[in-house]
Amino acid sequence: MSSHVLGRTFCYASALRRYFQLCLVAILLLGLSPAAEEKRLAVYTAQTSFTIPVSDHDGQEYVSLTDLVDPLGNATLTRKGNRWKLRVAAPGTTMEAEFADGDEVAKVRGKKMQLGRAFRSDGQRGYVPIESVALLMSAFTRQATDFRENSRRLFVGNVNTTYTEEITKGNPNKLVLHFSAPVNPTVSTEPGRVRLTFNREPVIPPGANPQSFDSQTIRSSSFSEANGEAEIAIATTASALATFSDNGRTITVTASAPAAQPAQAQSTGTGAAAPGAQPTQAAKAPQAAGAGTQVPAMPRFFVLVDAAHGGDDPGATLGNGLLEKDVTLAIARRIRADLEQRGITAVLLRDGDATLSLDQRAVNANASRASLYLCIHATTFGTGVHLYSARFSGGVKLANRVFLPWNSAQAAYLDPSRNFQATLVTELNARQIHSQPLESTLEPLQSIAKPALTIEVAEPAHLPADIQEGLSSVAYQQQISAAVGSAIADVRGSLEAR
Amino acid sequence: MVPRNLAITIVILLAALAGMGLYGLHLRRQAVELLKTNANTKPVAAPVSGPTEQVTVFIPDDDHGTLSQRTVAAALPSDPTLRAREVLHVLISQWQESDSTHPIGNNADVNEVFLVDNGKTAVVNVNAAFADEHRSGIMVEELTMAALAHTLGANIGGIQQMKLIVDGRERETLAGHANLMDFYPTNLEWHSE
Numbered sequence: 001m002s003s004h005v006l007g008r009t010f011c012y013a014s015a016l017r018r019y020f021q022l023c024l025v026a027i028l029l030l031g032l033s034p035a036a037e038e039k040r041l042a043v044y045t046a047q048t049s050f051t052i053p054v055s056d057h058d059g060q061e062y063v064s065l066t067d068l069v070d071p072l073g074n075a076t077l078t079r080k081g082n083r084w085k086l087r088v089a090a091p092g093t094t095m096e097a098e099f100a101d102g103d104e105v106a107k108v109r110g111k112k113m114q115l116g117r118a119f120r121s122d123g124q125r126g127y128v129p130i131e132s133v134a135l136l137m138s139a140f141t142r143q144a145t146d147f148r149e150n151s152r153r154l155f156v157g158n159v160n161t162t163y164t165e166e167i168t169k170g171n172p173n174k175l176v177l178h179f180s181a182p183v184n185p186t187v188s189t190e191p192g193r194v195r196l197t198f199n200r201e202p203v204i205p206p207g208a209n210p211q212s213f214d215s216q217t218i219r220s221s222s223f224s225e226a227n228g229e230a231e232i233a234i235a236t237t238a239s240a241l242a243t244f245s246d247n248g249r250t251i252t253v254t255a256s257a258p259a260a261q262p263a264q265a266q267s268t269g270t271g272a273a274a275p276g277a278q279p280t281q282a283a284k285a286p287q288a289a290g291a292g293t294q295v296p297a298m299p300r301f302f303v304l305v306d307a308a309h310g311g312d313d314p315g316a317t318l319g320n321g322l323l324e325k326d327v328t329l330a331i332a333r334r335i336r337a338d339l340e341q342r343g344i345t346a347v348l349l350r351d352g353d354a355t356l357s358l359d360q361r362a363v364n365a366n367a368s369r370a371s372l373y374l375c376i377h378a379t380t381f382g383t384g385v386h387l388y389s390a391r392f393s394g395g396v397k398l399a400n401r402v403f404l405p406w407n408s409a410q411a412a413y414l415d416p417s418r419n420f421q422a423t424l425v426t427e428l429n430a431r432q433i434h435s436q437p438l439e440s441t442l443e444p445l446q447s448i449a450k451p452a453l454t455i456e457v458a459e460p461a462h463l464p465a466d467i468q469e470g471l472s473s474v475a476y477q478q479q480i481s482a483a484v485g486s487a488i489a490d491v492r493g494s495l496e497a498r
Numbered sequence: 499m500v501p502r503n504l505a506i507t508i509v510i511l512l513a514a515l516a517g518m519g520l521y522g523l524h525l526r527r528q529a530v531e532l533l534k535t536n537a538n539t540k541p542v543a544a545p546v547s548g549p550t551e552q553v554t555v556f557i558p559d560d561d562h563g564t565l566s567q568r569t570v571a572a573a574l575p576s577d578p579t580l581r582a583r584e585v586l587h588v589l590i591s592q593w594q595e596s597d598s599t600h601p602i603g604n605n606a607d608v609n610e611v612f613l614v615d616n617g618k619t620a621v622v623n624v625n626a627a628f629a630d631e632h633r634s635g636i637m638v639e640e641l642t643m644a645a646l647a648h649t650l651g652a653n654i655g656g657i658q659q660m661k662l663i664v665d666g667r668e669r670e671t672l673a674g675h676a677n678l679m680d681f682y683p684t685n686l687e688w689h690s691e
Contacts (some may be wrong), residue, residue, distance in 0.1 A: 087499055202607045315674055316634035317544070358670070379635035386637055407679075417615070436563055439682040439687075443670075456636045 008383070020426070023191045042228035043068070044202035045141065045156040051199065051228045052365075054130060057120060062127035064080070065099070069140060075149065077126055086120070088140065095140050099126055103459040108139040151225035153451060159202045163232075165221055167213045168317045175218045175234060179203070182248035184355050185232075189367035194240045194253055198230040217255040241304075241347060244354030248311060254347065274403065281283040301496050302345035303488060304370035306444075307332035310354025318380050324470055325353065327378040331457055334477050335374070340483035344492070362444035371495045372420065372488065373452040375445060379470060383461040384434030384478060387424055388454040389417045390446050391439035409449040416451040424487040431483050434461040451495060457482070508626045547617025549573065554652040555589045558600040558641035560633070565645055567652075568592070578654060579679025582611040582620055582676060585653045586646065601648060609665075619657040619681070622646060629664045632673040639676035644686050 019291050022238065041063055052067040065086060069075045073090030097108040099119040100259065106128075113136070117129040126137060133154055134147035142316035143157040149432045161181045168174040177196075183203065184195040191384055203223075210222035234240070240255040308327040310316030315324025329350070337344040343384035349364055350356055356364075365373045379386075390410040419435050428435040445454050457480055459470045550571040557566050572588045574581050586608040593602040612621040625647035632639065647660045659681040663669070669678045 070572075088679065254651060309674070312672070377636055381633065381635045381638045382563045383561070386563065388636065438637075439638075440636065440679045441679050442675065445680075446677070446680075454636070458637070 007395035009256050014028075015183075031335050037154070037227060041073075041133065041152045041154065043137070043154045043156065043196060045072070045202075046159055046160045047072075049159075049200040049202065055127065057127065058486075060117060061130040061133075063130055063133060065126045065128050068128070068136070072140065078122070081125075086123065086126075091365065092247050094460075097136075097140075099128070106136075109137065111139075113139060116155050120206075121349045132410070135266065136495040137482050143158060146156055148225065149229075152228045153225060155202055155232070157352045161201050161203045163203065163206060165206065165211055166215075167215050167218060171268065172238075172254050173215045173217045175215075175221065175255075177214065177232070177251045177253070178246075179249050179251070182311075182340055182354075183251070184248055185251075185425065186362060187242045187338045187364060189240060189363070191241075192236060194236060194255075196232045196234075196242065196251065199228075201230070203230045203232075208424060215255075218253065239367065239369050241364060243348060243364075244310075244350045244356065245352030247353040250352065252351075255335040255358060298370075299345050302347060302369075303335075303339060303372045303374065304365055304368055305332045305335050305346050305350060306349040306361055306365065306373065308375055313355060314343065315377070316379060318378060318471060327457075327471060328376045329353075330377050330472075331378065331477050331480065335376070338478075338481040342485050344485070344488060358443045359447075362447035366447070366449045372491075373448050373450055374484070375442075375452070375454040377454065379456055379458050380471065382436075384458055384459040385428055386436045386456040386458065387421050387439040388437055388438050388442060388445065388456065389421050390414060390452070392446075393442050404449055406447050409447050410445060410452060413449065415452050416491070416498065417453055419494065420451055420487065420491050421453055423490050424455075424484065427483040427487040427490070428480070433479060433483065515524050515595050529538045530666045551572070553585055553651065555585075555592055556645040556648040556652070557598075558645050560600050560638050560639075560641065563568055563641070565638050565641065565648065578617065579613050581655050582613065582622075582650055582654050582657070583608055586611065589645065600638070600645070602642075603627050606631060610628055611650075612656075613657070617654075618658045620621065620654070620657045620660045622650075622660055623663050623666055629669060629672055633674040634675065636675045637672075639672045642672065643676050643682045647682040647684045647686055656657060 024335060039056075039061065040051045041054050042051045043049065048071050049481070050071045052063055054061050054063055056062075065084075066075055066077050069086065069088050073088045074088065075088045076083050078087075084099040084101075086097040086099070088096075095109060099106045099108060101121055102118045104115050104118050105403075106115055106119060112452060115129055115136075117131070119129075120127050122237055123490075131149065133426035134145040137143075137154060137156050138145045141156055145157075146155040148155075161179055161183065163177050164175045165178045165180070166174055181201070183198060183201045185198045185201070186196070188195045194211075205223040205225075210219045210220050216242075217238045221234045224231050224233065233251050235384055236253075236255040236257045243254070244250070245252065307325070309323075311325075313325065315328070318327060320325055329348075329352075332348050334352075336348060339346040347362060347368070347370065363374075372395040374381055377418050392408055392414075393409050410417065423437045425437050440454070442454055445452055457477075458469065460473075461477055542545070548592065549656065551571045551574050551575065552571045555568050555570055557568055558564070559566060570588055574584050590596065590606060590608065593600050593606055594606070603605065605625070607628065608622060609623045609625055610623045611625070614621060632642065643660075643662065646662070650657050650660055660683075661681050662672070662678050664678070672678055
């Protein structure tokens, strides 16, 4: 009997355990399943571009009337019973419209208009069916509209931003995208693909889409649009880097296969979207490029130079109307020129007046295979050159980490970064340029997963006879660039050995 | 020929006109002085009474990139959070002196200081002018953060780190450079004089 009871107890325990396991799997699946993406409508006008949420009512898509018209001017929506009165006061014009709960007909500027489906409200806000937004905006603005219903993108007036694509063959191959107006997409990279996502720009597809290229490293590009966004996806067979120039009108995608990868590296690893993932990306390239083919290659060792600020972010004003963003770009270009004279390739993260967020800089830097990252700042306070390596006050545990935490990715590279900092101090001192090695929690430095340094160039401590203007002096900038170039040449061996 | 009485009248009127002109200029000068006095919105004294104490403050030197220590006598409340705020008021008023080596906007101020994590972390809420009028540059901004953290650490026992928020909200940078999303330790190493 006791064995029977024991057997039944074991059976219950086993069933209970299986039940808990099923529950756990269900909870995990629920937790891991992606949340439904919020539906959005993008509206592009000559004055402004904006996105508004799209809500579902009885399976039909609606947008809030106030959300739709508020960016056009001062909009007021008042309710009287089941009737709603909209008044939009824009510079030089006033527009009035009337809607009624449950009514498919509205009165806009005194004229009746079919909405397609009934206007509805939730007591606080009025909603119009999404298919009526083109007609409504056309009546509100008195401009022609183009509504791409499938992708929920509404163009008011002639606001299209067009672009052309051009492959520049060389070492490495480049895809140059020229836009008819400045753009500022979000850039994301993954093995074999660079994505440019346009949230606010009315970018429309080029004549041929998708476009194939006669290039070993940049294979094709395709334009797609969905949920109020446009995207250009560029297929590459090697790790790629997107840089901005021409005041945000030009984006250059540089894709480079490694010149020579150790055989061991080619067979290692699975992809990981972590800051430290670039070795995996680099290892995949030769296989994808095709065995036995000559691929124009970016050297294994190259430096990524990031001119801080740019575009909408001018940085500090350095006197005489000089902006920090212009000085940083000038110094970055001089460093590139100096490095090229030494046979070291340097790539500028921005080679024009483009706006890049701190996160965008870190994403681009981490996606590249650069051996060293330099961020250039300029100031009129203090003297000489201030050299900042990262500081981690809380202490970061690095042991057995597969993924690096985004905000402290630099912690894994502090030793080579500080070694380069010390080398640069020596080189600057040799040129009698005052330098201060410092630490800081600056971004994007903290998030860079490679040896990295932030360099703040200040006025020279004492002006040599050949330097007249201080910070903006070509001779002074060249001296600093030479010190940076020399220091990079000094540490190149140790960085390549990593 | 102008009659004598008429000539005398004209001379008297011209003299009166000149006198009124001079008096008008005098009034204008007075009004300008009054406006200048009213425009100075800098707080003149800490609103605390009682015996004064020695407050250690850290004064950055923007030109040399250094922090120097100074002691100032000030009346401080006993409550730690009010005391921390008062200490920072004293520090900022030093920066607002006309001969300051680390000038900051006249309207810059500390709204509140919150002590959290058993008094180990100070969250300093400054007003928008503090950040908006701050000079832009890595070193000047880092000096501000280091001086605030050092001053808190030197005067309020137990504080180990500081975080700055602006008008009650987190902000990415102070004036385009110093990272305000991070904490600044009160024992932060800096070149001191």
